[in-house]
Amino acid sequence: MPVNSPVSNRQHQFEALVRGHSTDLYRYAYWLCGQDALAQDLVQDTFLRAWRALDTLREVGAVKAWLITILRREHARLFERKAMPADDIDDFELPDPQAMPEHRTEESALRAAIARLEAKYREPLVLQVIGGFSCTEIAALLGLGEAAVMTQLFRARQKLKGQLGFADQVAGVSEP
Amino acid sequence: MNCLEFRRRLGSEPACTLDAYVAHRAECIGCAAAQSRADEFEMRLRRAVGVPLPANLADRILLAQTTTLRLDVRNRRRGFSALILAAAASIVIAVVALNRPAAEMPVLAAMVNDHLHEHIVSAGEMRVAVPRQDVIDMFAQRGVTLAEVPAGVNYVHKCPAGPYKTVHMVMPRNGSAVSVVYVVDAPPQSRADFRHDGTFGREVPMGGGTLVMLGSSRQGFDAIEDAWKSALGSGVAEAGVAQARLAGPAVPQAGLLQGRSRVAAP
Numbered sequence: 001m002p003v004n005s006p007v008s009n010r011q012h013q014f015e016a017l018v019r020g021h022s023t024d025l026y027r028y029a030y031w032l033c034g035q036d037a038l039a040q041d042l043v044q045d046t047f048l049r050a051w052r053a054l055d056t057l058r059e060v061g062a063v064k065a066w067l068i069t070i071l072r073r074e075h076a077r078l079f080e081r082k083a084m085p086a087d088d089i090d091d092f093e094l095p096d097p098q099a100m101p102e103h104r105t106e107e108s109a110l111r112a113a114i115a116r117l118e119a120k121y122r123e124p125l126v127l128q129v130i131g132g133f134s135c136t137e138i139a140a141l142l143g144l145g146e147a148a149v150m151t152q153l154f155r156a157r158q159k160l161k162g163q164l165g166f167a168d169q170v171a172g173v174s175e176p
Numbered sequence: 177m178n179c180l181e182f183r184r185r186l187g188s189e190p191a192c193t194l195d196a197y198v199a200h201r202a203e204c205i206g207c208a209a210a211q212s213r214a215d216e217f218e219m220r221l222r223r224a225v226g227v228p229l230p231a232n233l234a235d236r237i238l239l240a241q242t243t244t245l246r247l248d249v250r251n252r253r254r255g256f257s258a259l260i261l262a263a264a265a266s267i268v269i270a271v272v273a274l275n276r277p278a279a280e281m282p283v284l285a286a287m288v289n290d291h292l293h294e295h296i297v298s299a300g301e302m303r304v305a306v307p308r309q310d311v312i313d314m315f316a317q318r319g320v321t322l323a324e325v326p327a328g329v330n331y332v333h334k335c336p337a338g339p340y341k342t343v344h345m346v347m348p349r350n351g352s353a354v355s356v357v358y359v360v361d362a363p364p365q366s367r368a369d370f371r372h373d374g375t376f377g378r379e380v381p382m383g384g385g386t387l388v389m390l391g392s393s394r395q396g397f398d399a400i401e402d403a404w405k406s407a408l409g410s411g412v413a414e415a416g417v418a419q420a421r422l423a424g425p426a427v428p429q430a431g432l433l434q435g436r437s438r439v440a441a442p
Contacts, residue, residue: 077305
């Protein structure tokens with residue numbers, strides 16, 4: 001009777017983790033640091049740490065939040081070493097719009113607008129859009145109050161719409 | 177939930193699934209239309225945030241992980257044979273150390289050097305300083321308590337060197353990397369500077385063990401040695417220091433042999 005060793009089970013679990021979450025994690029890392037190469041390093045370091053700490057993962061449903069937390073710590077370590085300014089659009093390596101012929105004008109304009117957002121607005125927005133996290137979950141991840149997160153998300157969208165000149169039906173609605 | 181509350185929530189969490197939110201949308205035509213417009217914007221937003229992915233991202237992560245895993249397993253296996261070799265190696269070290277010329281690589285340092293040939297630290301692994309706590313923990317696992325942590329440890333790992341237990345670190349100094357390996361359980365060595373096959377090195381008895389530094393030049397050795405003396409507290413064999421500094425070979429010009437390094441290119 002074939003017997004799966006704990007190591008191979010652990011390896012399979014890890015592989016599923018990488019295949020299931022590397023996409024979202026890379027995109028989150030990219031919007032966190034604004035650089036493709038650095039984002040790739042961050043994701044790789046995150047998964048290596050996750051591998052070492054895999055036994056501590058108890059709640060499979062919370063795995064994405066767990067990985068995001070590890071990635072944020074890895075990113076914070078970079079900050080400890082040297083300032084990594086990513087608030088300025090000039091620091092962002094935005095994808096070449098020519099590489100995406102369809103929707104390129106609107107998409108690249110929106111990407112530039114997201115890059116221009118202050119980190120405090122951009123990060124919760126990216127967590128929500130990429131990770132599908134609720135305001136409560138984002139608040140827990142960022143160590144903020146839920147009301148503060150709601151305000152940041154509201155302002156982030158307002159700023160984006162304002163920059164792109166989108167007609168906004170929520171104009172006139174005060175912040176939460 | 178009234179319309180104002182709904183619109184506030186819509187502006188911050190358009191995919192909200194709260195019962196009150198869903199119920200209001202179902203009964204208010206204006207808010208339902210606002211939700212449709214918001215959904216359109218969210219679709220654009222998702223497209224924009226979804227930047228192109230690097231090719232084979234998951235495969236490359238898995239490759240990096242399996243490489244690390246293989247290294248860990250190999251290091252563990254070596255631990256068994258290390259016990260058997262320990263006694264024999266101690267005798268060899270004692271005999272050879274007594275007879276070697278000053279500038280040749282000491283046996284313990286040679287073991288460390290061999291280990292560094294096998295354990296290549298990638299540039300990515302040593303880009304930034306590791307947290308102080310990681311260094312403290314790594315030494316603690318080797319049974320060594322640090323009084324402080326020297327600044328600029330960019331890589332730390334428990335490794336074997338021959339039969340001995342070590343803490344393997346990388347400390348970049350002035351643009352080149354210095355491999356700093358603290359050997360915990362080898363018999364005390366005398367202090368020595370050496371140069372072998374383009375590698376500069378220094379072996380210093382310190383805190384009950386031996387600190388071995390290897391690099392493409394001796395630049396930074398003095399500062400690193402001083403920092404680790406403070407970190408490892410008492411027990412530093414100061415007696416041989418002055419003598420070894422006098423007897424050691426001339427320090428080469430900084431910047432020479434910069435290409436020689438144990439650190440892999442990215």
